Amino acid sequence: MYSHPHCDTDENKYSALNNIIDLYKDKEGSLIQILHAAQKIYGCLPLDLQQIIAGKLAVPLSKVSGVVSFYSFFSVQPRGLHTIRVCMGTACYVRGGKKIVEHLMKTLDVEPGGTTADGRFTFEVARCIGSCGLAPAIMIDDVVYKQMTPTKVNELLSKF
Numbered sequence: 485m486y487s488h489p490h491c492d493t494d495e496n497k498y499s500a501l502n503n504i505i506d507l508y509k510d511k512e513g514s515l516i517q518i519l520h521a522a523q524k525i526y527g528c529l530p531l532d533l534q535q536i537i538a539g540k541l542a543v544p545l546s547k548v549s550g551v552v553s554f555y556s557f558f559s560v561q562p563r564g565l566h567t568i569r570v571c572m573g574t575a576c577y578v579r580g581g582k583k584i585v586e587h588l589m590k591t592l593d594v595e596p597g598g599t600t601a602d603g604r605f606t607f608e609v610a611r612c613i614g615s616c617g618l619a620p621a622i623m624i625d626d627v628v629y630k631q632m633t634p635t636k637v638n639e640l641l642s643k644f
């Protein structure tokens with residue numbers, strides 16, 4: 485059975501993964517399909533899980549890890565329940581985006597790219613998210629929040 489200290493795993497999930505590998509393995513583009521399915525099942529794709537997939541597909545681990553690192557939607561680390569993206573595009577940067585990043589690092593106790601210890605938030609910085617007129621902007625999941633200040637960030641976080 486596959487188990488990883490940070491990922492959500494159990495025996496049913498392992499057999500679900502096996503079924504998916506059997507289903508896709510001889511098809512075109514199978515590796516990406518399988519990695520998508522595995523990430524959906526386990527929440528992330530740590531190296532030991534990549535190793536299992538590589539073994540079952542009889543391809544080198546480097547091929548699997550190359551695909552995982554190439555696509556930003558694959559994640560080696562478990563992701564938080566919500567994703568916060570702070571815009572660090574030019575307009576946001578000059579109007580206080582950096583302050584928002586520093587505030588979140590302190591409040592959430594996490595570096596950009598990391599996930600909070602309670603698993604609630606993954607915190608990232610982003611390029612322009614299309615709201616330059618009302619900078620600084622952030623995104624939580626798919627929603628954009630504009631003209632942010634540290635106080636507004638606190639109010640927002642308390643709703644999640």
Ligand code: FES
Nearest residue numbers: 571573576612615
């Ligand atoms: S630079 Fe931040 S929204 Fe455009």
